[in-house]
Amino acid sequence: MTATSEVSFERPMRLWRDYYELTKPRITLFCLLMTSGGIALAPQSIPWLTVIATLVGSAFSVGAANTLNMYWERETDKLMKRTAMRPLATGRLNASRALLFGIALAAASVAVLGVWVNWLTSALSLFALLSYVLIYTPMKRITPHALLIGAIPGAMPPLLGWTAATAEISLPGLILFAILLVWQIPHFIAISVNHKDDYKRAGIKTWPSERGMRPATVQALLYSLALLPVSLLLLQVGVASYVYGITAFALGVWMILMSARGFNPTKHTQWARQLFLVSLVYLPVLTIGLAIDVLMK
Numbered sequence: 001m002t003a004t005s006e007v008s009f010e011r012p013m014r015l016w017r018d019y020y021e022l023t024k025p026r027i028t029l030f031c032l033l034m035t036s037g038g039i040a041l042a043p044q045s046i047p048w049l050t051v052i053a054t055l056v057g058s059a060f061s062v063g064a065a066n067t068l069n070m071y072w073e074r075e076t077d078k079l080m081k082r083t084a085m086r087p088l089a090t091g092r093l094n095a096s097r098a099l100l101f102g103i104a105l106a107a108a109s110v111a112v113l114g115v116w117v118n119w120l121t122s123a124l125s126l127f128a129l130l131s132y133v134l135i136y137t138p139m140k141r142i143t144p145h146a147l148l149i150g151a152i153p154g155a156m157p158p159l160l161g162w163t164a165a166t167a168e169i170s171l172p173g174l175i176l177f178a179i180l181l182v183w184q185i186p187h188f189i190a191i192s193v194n195h196k197d198d199y200k201r202a203g204i205k206t207w208p209s210e211r212g213m214r215p216a217t218v219q220a221l222l223y224s225l226a227l228l229p230v231s232l233l234l235l236q237v238g239v240a241s242y243v244y245g246i247t248a249f250a251l252g253v254w255m256i257l258m259s260a261r262g263f264n265p266t267k268h269t270q271w272a273r274q275l276f277l278v279s280l281v282y283l284p285v286l287t288i289g290l291a292i293d294v295l296m297k
Helices: 003-022 025-041 048-072 095-116 119-139 146-154 156-166 171-194 196-202 213-236 242-263 265-296
Strands: none
Touching: 003 048, 003 095, 025 048, 025 156, 025 171, 025 265, 048 095, 048 119, 048 156, 095 119, 119 146, 119 156, 146 156, 146 171, 156 171, 171 196, 171 213, 171 265, 213 242, 213 265, 242 265
16 A cells, blocks of 8 residues: 555545544443433333434434534634644634534434434433533533533433333433433532633633632532432332442442542642542442342342
């Protein structure tokens, strides 16, 4: 193979990698894990083709939201170290093409979920996408309270899994939604502390930069305290039992103890990193505990 052919082969591969990167694949994979949890918890099983359609449609929706988010933030991404090498920030991808790609993913998501799953799941997914892109993304430069708005579409994946299996919004699905909603606040406060300077350069309002570390740590602790009883609600409605209950209780106490450590003003950076790691462990382990619980029934 000549040097010229190697270069011509590398260009389309680089292009495909850039489009793939627009979808934020790690976030997409995480959302699919949460969607799968909602499907698994539902009282009735659904055909494998419906499961696959749910996951594919959800992946398209999350990928579209992330792509359109990068399109919107392509200029401010240049100002932050953690985002400066993104495809649109570097100019590797044409912004108009990225916009069309995001719109195409969104349309495909609506069609796949509507036709092959149900229109309720499709509508909820579209609501999450539009609220993330059109409300949360611009609000980040206006108020730190945007975090609460962004947590709503961020909490949608397990509810999508539930409605895909049941075709209705019912209490267990709403509890799954609430768990992810509450979990996001300490998780993203930890991120905002870790990247405080980056966010400030980009003009993104966060609790640490706008209100100070004390209110940020209070928020992290309050939502961690709320996470414990919210997670245990699945026991009250009878869809989970002792395996999940023990797991949820242990993880909830761990989150509370870690959040409380933020009140030591000399260790904020270390605390934020540790809280971030604990929050990353929390959801996968909680999901595993729930899966084991369901399988043991």
